[in-house]
């Protein structure tokens with residue numbers, strides 16, 4: 001039921017792990033399936049210089065995390081926020097309908113991590 005791209009990405013995920021002293025951390029979950037995704041960002045001058053993830057979830061969630069963290073590296077925060085779950089699905093060459101929510105987790109985790117970064121920045125200012 002998965003595209004070759006999903007299976008390849010799942011078998012060799014990129015950016016697995018945690019960034020120590022990350023500038024932004026986003027944790028999101030889906031109550032229905034119980035899967036959890038955590039995204040860590042290193043940000044310099046509003047550009048994402050590094051991104052990693054830890055995902056407790058299904059094949060599609062892990063493939064989505066891997067491809068989404070690849071997509072946002074080198075992007076400004078504004079550009080990263082424009083990456084939606086549909087872009088993640090496209091990059092994965094499709095997801096089965098019942099697995100679309102897994103790509104939504106990636107979009108949400110990135111948005112949360114950027115929000116966390118902005119909140120921390122405001123507190124420091």
Ligand code: FES
Nearest residue numbers: 033035058061102
């Ligand atoms: Fe819920 Fe994939 S089944 S994240």
